[in-house]
Amino acid sequence: MRFFFAICVMLLAGPALFTSARAQPQHGLAMHGTLKYPSDFTHFDYVNPDAPKGGELRLADQGPFDSLNPFITKGQTPDGAALPFDTLMDSAADEPFSEYGLIAETVETPPDRAWVIFTLRPQARWHDGQPITADDVIFSLETLRTKGAPHYRFYYAGVDKMEKLGERRVKFSFKPGDNRELPLILGQLPILPKHYWQGKTFDETTLVPPLGSGPYRVGKFEPGRFITYERVTDYWAKDMPTQRGRYNFDRIRYDVYRDATVALEALKAGEYDLRLENESKKWATGYSDWDAVKTGKAVLREFRHAMPSGMQGYAFNLRRPLFSDVRVREALAQAFDFEWANRNLFYGQYARTNSYFDNSELAAKGLPGADELALLEPLRAQVPPQVFSQEYQSPPTDPNLGIRPNLRRAVALLEQAGWQVVDGKLVDAGGQPFRFEILLNSPAFERITLPFARNLKRLGIDANVRTVDPTQYVNRVREFDFDMIVMSWGQSLSPGNEQSMYWSSEAADQPGSRNVGGIRNKAIDTLIDKVIAAPDRRQLVAATRALDRVLLWNWYVIPQWHSPVIRVALWDKFGQPDVVPMQGWQMHALWAKNAGGK
Incomplete structure (x- = not known):
């Protein structure tokens, strides 16, 4: 009876008792x-x-x-x-x-x-x-x-x-x-x-350093030239488990270099200390004359990681009627010759991207498995049929035949979509030419994009490549004022809410959102919800792979390339831990070798 009475008391106590437990x-x-x-x-x-705490880390901002x-x-x-x-x-x-x-x-x-x-x-x-x-x-x-x-x-x-x-x-x-x-x-x-x-306007620009609570505060700066962050010596969390051994420099300084070539030469001249290199040509050839590497005063290192590569590619602005037909988007993808670029421009350093989650278990491989099919079957009428029948692969080129077979495939797709070549120009049924602009923010991408534009010209397409200054570029992208840009979306090992910001219909017309292409797809919205709601790792992987397939087969981007390593060039005056975690090299775990403070 006592046991029964105790159970009754617990039930009468309501959910609060169980919640606290x-x-x-x-x-x-x-x-x-x-x-x-x-x-x-x-x-x-x-x-x-x-x-040890102390010293200064000097970096470059472009x-x-x-x-x-x-x-x-x-x-x-x-x-x-x-x-x-x-x-x-x-x-x-x-x-x-x-x-x-x-x-x-x-x-x-x-x-x-x-x-x-x-x-x-x-x-x-x-x-x-x-x-x-x-x-x-x-x-x-x-x-x-x-x-x-x-x-x-x-x-x-x-x-x-x-x-x-x-x-x-x-x-x-x-x-x-x-x-x-x-x-x-x-x-x-x-x-x-x-x-x-209180009493200040939050959503306006300011050059008054806002109050914070972190390991650094803003020190001296000159807009357009440099900014310095000073370590907070009495930082309240310096001995917290998550912060111990991190944020070790007394000062972190960023100098502004508006030209990537000048920035590289400044590193070699000792004007700053460390550079994350994201250009394969520079990594292959740009450091060969750096005497400091030969003498051991500087080092070049590659740190392997196990993070998803994310997606970098030429992004279509679907708000432009020119790109509304999936066959047109696939046709343009056929004209990008990654294999040629990797041989001639990248020194063979990159792998072709075939997934929005490449380099991880989250990437879709082969045909959909049972867990994926459970999610995809209810959406069959809303997704491309290839989702169920083919493994996606970014269009490769034959090393012997080059781009020609791809261009023939592109011509067939364009003809199916109602385009035809007249006097060397691709035109629609009304005689309007196929013309668009590829907007860039860095001259470094011109050497990749100009050959792409030449391949498009062979299809009769007039693709104008335009490089603008960073401010103009940011403003145009925020307002979706472009035809095509180079865009990248980073991914984690645990995708979730950010997928809505990247691909959802709700985000399509939000200025400044990451859905720069203006994707509006009910099936993708449904799969995003499945990713977010996944109760365990197995179902998260299945939902992410299903989302990956639908994104890929809609040809919203022309996938480019990725690298499974982080490339770092630095002067040899820093200590760093021996352990590199799965998410890659950690810059804020470095310390100055000549530091001795606390």
């Missing part, structure tokens, strides 16, 4: 599975916990800046602009998607992840010494959703209600639906000081 405070949260690091961990495995607010679309911010700002939690680079408390001491969420509670650390402080409170957290989300860059609205659209449960305790409740990622997305929330922004 099932949603215990934790030091971190994993998207799927369990955390790698226990509650008493002292540092990440890929840092040197005893790295764009001018006119604002120090990195959270809005107006203006251009310098590299490193987020360094002064902390988040509720911090990600581990050696796990697919796990976060550990930073400003938040603990996180609580039930099994269905319908809500999340963050309890803030009592020692968390702004740079002016004031404590970080629940009011700051609520203010941050409200401000970023209403006045911040468009992606914040997509990221946090699922938050239904915010509640202050105490001075250091805040609860977010989510809208109905399966979105297991939302507690971790909230963990990435940059926290802004409410008391600082």
Whole structure:
């Protein structure tokens, strides 16, 4: 009877009793599975916990800046602009998607992840010494959703209600639906000081450094020339497990170089210390005359990683009627000769991209498996038939025959779409020529794009290649004022809400969104929801692969290439850990060899 009575009491107590038992405070949260690091961990495995503090790291920025607010679309911010700002939690680079408390001491969420509670650390402080409170957290989300860059609205659209449960305790409740990622997305929330922004306009550019709470604050700077970030010596989180062994330099300085060639020569002259090289030609030939490498004063290193490559490619603006037919988009893809470019321009350093998630288990391979078919079959009438019958492959070229077979395939596709060649020009049924502009922001891409344009000319297509300055380029892309651009979308090992920002119909006409192509596809919207709602790793992989197939077979981009390594050229005056995590080399784990501070 006592047992029966106890059960009755528990039932009458309602869900609150069960919730408290099932949603215990934790030091971190994993998207799927369990955390790698226990509650008493002292540092990440890929840092040197005893790295000395001191010295200066000098870097190059290749764009001018006119604002120090990195959270809005107006203006251009310098590299490193987020360094002064902390988040509720911090990600581990050696796990697919796990976060550990930073400003938040603990996180609580039930099994269905319908809500999340963050309890803030009592020692968390702004740079002016004031404590970080629940009011700051609520203010941050409200401000970023209403006045911040468009992606914040997509990221946090699922938050239904915010509640202050105490001075250091805040609860977010989510809208109905399966979105297991939302507690971790909230963990990435940059926290802004409410008391600082009162009386100020958040969504305007500013060259007054905003107040932050992070490991660095803005020091000296001259717009268009340089900016320096100074280490906060009394940084409140310097001994936190997620921060220990990181952010070791007293100063991080970015000098602005508007020309990539000049920037490379400045590195070799010792004007700055480290360069991440993303141009294959420069990596193959640009460092051969650097005497410092020969003498051991500088080093060239490649760091392999296990991250998805993401997608870089020529992106069609689907708002242009010229590109509305999928056969036209596939035809233009046939004219890009990657194999020729890799041999003649890239020194064989790249692999062709065949997936939006290449270099990972998330990439679609072969034909859809059972888990994928369960998602795709209900959408069969809405997706290209090749999704079910063929493995996607970016159009290859035969080393002996070159581009000619591809161009013949392109001609057939264009004719099916109603185009024909008249007097050497491709025209539609009304006699209008096929003419468009490929917009670039760097002369480095001209050597790749001009041969592509020549191949298009052989089809009768007039493709004008135009390179503009970074400011004009950013403004035109934000307003979708282009025909075709080179675009890249980074991917993680745990895709989620960002896919909506990349591909959803809702994001198609949001200025500044990452859906630059204007994709509006109900099947893709459905698959994005499946990715976001995936309850475990197996179903996440299946949903991501299904989404990958549908994106690929709609030919929204002409895939380019990727590299499974991070290429770094640096002067040999830094210490770095021996461990490189799955997400790649970590710049902020370096330290100056001649430093000796704490």
